[in-house]
Amino acid sequence: MDTSSQTKETVREEREENIPDDSAFEYRKVTVKFQISDTEMVAQVYPNCLTIAEIKQDIGKKFEVDPKFLILRQFEGEYDDDYRLYETCSNEFGIVEFCLEISDKAITEHGKIPELNLHVYYSKFRLADFITVHIPEDETTNTKSKDILVEIHNESILKPFLGGYKDKVTGIDYFDAFTQTGPPVEKIKTSGIYSRDTQTVLEHTKSIDTMIDSSTQAFGNSNNIINVESANDVIIIPRKYQPHDEKKKSESKFANIVLIQRNWRRYLWQRLIKEAAGEFRRLQTEQARREETRGDTYIDRFSNEAATKTFSSTREDFEMLMAQVGRWKQAETARIKKMFDGGPRIVELNLLLDKEIELINGIEHQKQIAKEANKEIKENKMLEKLSKPIKWIGYKNLVIEMDLLRTQRVRYLNSIYQELKQNTKCKSKRIETLNKAKKALENEDVTAQVNEILDLFEREKNMLLATKHCELDVLHKRQQLLFLDIIKYCKDRKPDKPETRMCDTCKCIKPINDFALRTRQTSIETCNRCFYLMNTTSVLDNSVFKAILRSIQRDERSRRTLSSYAFILQEEDIKYIICKIWHGHSILSKCSDIEDLRLPRWNKADDWSPWNCVCLTSAEARHHNKLNRLEDTYDEGIRKMIKNKHLLGRTAFKRLQAVETDFVESGEWWKVGLNQKAI
Structure with a gap:
C-alpha cells in the first residue's frame, strides 16, 4: 500500500472518531485559515456545518478560480467534497487550518495555469479578515477561558500620487515617498451631543457705545435749533410710518417679482437650450445626409462612367473613350521606354501603334452605328416639331393654338411616311401603301423630287407584280429620303443663301454655322469637325470640365447672378483655366485629381469670372465658401500667388468683357434662368 492510500485511511479513521452524536452537535462559526504559500495566508469564518465543496465554491469565487481545480489539504491528506467542517481537525484555539493548492489537471484542461492571486482577493471584494482571540482562564476573577471572534476592517485611505516611474523591463511601478498621515480630522460637531461642554453658556460683555466724545454745531434758542452740517455727519430723514403688515406685504411683493423674473429668465434659457439642441441635431442629421449623398454621388458617377464606356x-x-485610349497609349509608351532600348523598342512601339489603330477603328465603327441609330430619332423629332400647331399667349394669359394647313399637311404626309418605312412582306399591303402615297402626292407641287419618287413607286409596283422575290432595300431607302425632302419642302419659304467661309485646316468651304466659336479666339478660322479632331488626341476627358462648368453655373443661379461670365464660357475655356493657369492642381493641397477640382469664387461679393476664382478640391471649396474674411485664413504668400493667377486669367480672356457686354445688352441673358436641363 502506498503513502497516499495510507494517508486517506488515516483521515478516514480520524473522521469516524470525530463524528459527534446528534445530541452532542453544537452549531457555531469557525475561523478557517488558508495557507497559500509560506508568506501568504487568508482567513475566513464559516459555519461548522458547511461541506468542503461549499467552502471550495466560496473561496473559488473570491480568487476567480474554478472550484474543481482547488485542493484542501490537512496533515498532508486531501479531504473529499462531502466532508463537513466539524469533521476536520482544529488546533487548541479552535481554528481550522488548510493548505490551499491548485490541482495538476488544471494545467491540461486550460491553456494557462490558474493562480491564487491575493490582489484579486482583496481588490475586487474588499472582504474583511477574521481572527479568533483566545482568552485564558483567570483564577483571580473566576472567569473561564473563552474564544472571541474579531473582525479586522481595512480603513486605509487612498494615498495621492506624487510622482514615480515604471520599469520598462519588469513592468513594476515605483512611486516616490509621500506622507503616511491620513486626511485631517473633522471638527467635533455639537449637534446630537448632550454634555456639559455644549450646555454651558458663557457671557461676554461688549461695548457698543462710541469711545470718543464728539460735538455738533447748533445755533438758536431751545425752540428753534439750527444745526450746521459737517463733512462726517449722517443725516437721517424720517419717512412715513409703515405698519408691520404693509411692510411684510411690500417685501413679499418684491420677492414675488424677483421670483417671476427669475423663473422667466430660466424659461427663456431653457427654451434657448432646447432650440440650440434641436438645431444641433438637425445639423448633425443634415451633415450625415450630405455625407451619404456625397458617397452615393461618387458611386453613381463611377457606375455611369462604366455604362457610358x-x-x-x-x-x-x-x-x-478617346481620352482613355490616349491615357493608355501614354502609359504604354512610358513602360516601353523604361523596359526596352534600340531595336526591341521600335518593335514594341510598332505593336503599340497597331493596337491603337485597332482601338480607334473600333470606336469609329461604334460611332457610325450610334450615328445611324440617332438619325431616326432626329428625323422623328423634326417631323413632330413641324406638325405641331402654332402657340402663343394672348389676352389674360390665354394660350392660343392655330393649326395651319402646313402643319396639317405635315401630319398627313408623316403618317404615310411611317407606313412606307414599315418592311411588310405582304405584296398586296405594300401595293396599297404605294397607291396611297401616289394619291397623296397628286396635290403637291410638281418638282424634281416628286417626279422621281413617283417613278420609283411605279418601278417597285412592277417588280412586285412581275417577280416572286427581289431585294428592294436600296429602293426603299431612296424613296424614304425623297419623301422626307417633300415633307420638309415649303413653297412659301425661300431658302436663304448662307454665309460661307474656308477652314484653314481642311481647306473646305463651309457655312458659317459649321465653324467653332470660342471666347479666346480673335477670328473664325477652324470648323467644328477639325476642332473636334484636334482635341480627340487629348488624354483629358472633356466631360470632367463640363461637369465643373455645370457646378459653377449652378452656384451662380443659386446666387441670382444670371449675367455672370460662367454662362458664356465653354468646356474648353474651363480646361484652359485649370490646366494652363492653375497647372491642374489645387492651390492649397496640390491635389492633381481633375475630377475632384472645383473653381469657386475667390471673393464672394463679386460675380464669378476667370479673374475671380480659385482652384480647390470639392472639400476645400465647401470650407472656402464659409469664410467671411480671406485675410484671416490665407497668408500673404498664397494671396499674392492667387492674384498673379487672376492677372493671367484677365490677360487670356481680355475679349470676354466685350462678349459679355453684347450678351447683356442684347437681352438674351434672361433666358439662362429658364434652361432647366442645364441645372
Whole structure:
C-alpha cells in the first residue's frame, strides 16, 4: 500500500472518531485559515456545518478560480467534497487550518495555469479578515477561558500620487515617498451631543457705545435749533410710518417679482437650450445626409462612367473613350521606354501603334452605328416639331393654338411616311401603301423630287407584280429620303443663301454655322469637325470640365447672378483655366485629381469670372465658401500667388468683357434662368 492510500485511511479513521452524536452537535462559526504559500495566508469564518465543496465554491469565487481545480489539504491528506467542517481537525484555539493548492489537471484542461492571486482577493471584494482571540482562564476573577471572534476592517485611505516611474523591463511601478498621515480630522460637531461642554453658556460683555466724545454745531434758542452740517455727519430723514403688515406685504411683493423674473429668465434659457439642441441635431442629421449623398454621388458617377464606356451613344461618350485610349497609349509608351532600348523598342512601339489603330477603328465603327441609330430619332423629332400647331399667349394669359394647313399637311404626309418605312412582306399591303402615297402626292407641287419618287413607286409596283422575290432595300431607302425632302419642302419659304467661309485646316468651304466659336479666339478660322479632331488626341476627358462648368453655373443661379461670365464660357475655356493657369492642381493641397477640382469664387461679393476664382478640391471649396474674411485664413504668400493667377486669367480672356457686354445688352441673358436641363 502506498503513502497516499495510507494517508486517506488515516483521515478516514480520524473522521469516524470525530463524528459527534446528534445530541452532542453544537452549531457555531469557525475561523478557517488558508495557507497559500509560506508568506501568504487568508482567513475566513464559516459555519461548522458547511461541506468542503461549499467552502471550495466560496473561496473559488473570491480568487476567480474554478472550484474543481482547488485542493484542501490537512496533515498532508486531501479531504473529499462531502466532508463537513466539524469533521476536520482544529488546533487548541479552535481554528481550522488548510493548505490551499491548485490541482495538476488544471494545467491540461486550460491553456494557462490558474493562480491564487491575493490582489484579486482583496481588490475586487474588499472582504474583511477574521481572527479568533483566545482568552485564558483567570483564577483571580473566576472567569473561564473563552474564544472571541474579531473582525479586522481595512480603513486605509487612498494615498495621492506624487510622482514615480515604471520599469520598462519588469513592468513594476515605483512611486516616490509621500506622507503616511491620513486626511485631517473633522471638527467635533455639537449637534446630537448632550454634555456639559455644549450646555454651558458663557457671557461676554461688549461695548457698543462710541469711545470718543464728539460735538455738533447748533445755533438758536431751545425752540428753534439750527444745526450746521459737517463733512462726517449722517443725516437721517424720517419717512412715513409703515405698519408691520404693509411692510411684510411690500417685501413679499418684491420677492414675488424677483421670483417671476427669475423663473422667466430660466424659461427663456431653457427654451434657448432646447432650440440650440434641436438645431444641433438637425445639423448633425443634415451633415450625415450630405455625407451619404456625397458617397452615393461618387458611386453613381463611377457606375455611369462604366455604362457610358460600355454603351456609348453621344459625342461626349466617344470623347471619353478617346481620352482613355490616349491615357493608355501614354502609359504604354512610358513602360516601353523604361523596359526596352534600340531595336526591341521600335518593335514594341510598332505593336503599340497597331493596337491603337485597332482601338480607334473600333470606336469609329461604334460611332457610325450610334450615328445611324440617332438619325431616326432626329428625323422623328423634326417631323413632330413641324406638325405641331402654332402657340402663343394672348389676352389674360390665354394660350392660343392655330393649326395651319402646313402643319396639317405635315401630319398627313408623316403618317404615310411611317407606313412606307414599315418592311411588310405582304405584296398586296405594300401595293396599297404605294397607291396611297401616289394619291397623296397628286396635290403637291410638281418638282424634281416628286417626279422621281413617283417613278420609283411605279418601278417597285412592277417588280412586285412581275417577280416572286427581289431585294428592294436600296429602293426603299431612296424613296424614304425623297419623301422626307417633300415633307420638309415649303413653297412659301425661300431658302436663304448662307454665309460661307474656308477652314484653314481642311481647306473646305463651309457655312458659317459649321465653324467653332470660342471666347479666346480673335477670328473664325477652324470648323467644328477639325476642332473636334484636334482635341480627340487629348488624354483629358472633356466631360470632367463640363461637369465643373455645370457646378459653377449652378452656384451662380443659386446666387441670382444670371449675367455672370460662367454662362458664356465653354468646356474648353474651363480646361484652359485649370490646366494652363492653375497647372491642374489645387492651390492649397496640390491635389492633381481633375475630377475632384472645383473653381469657386475667390471673393464672394463679386460675380464669378476667370479673374475671380480659385482652384480647390470639392472639400476645400465647401470650407472656402464659409469664410467671411480671406485675410484671416490665407497668408500673404498664397494671396499674392492667387492674384498673379487672376492677372493671367484677365490677360487670356481680355475679349470676354466685350462678349459679355453684347450678351447683356442684347437681352438674351434672361433666358439662362429658364434652361432647366442645364441645372
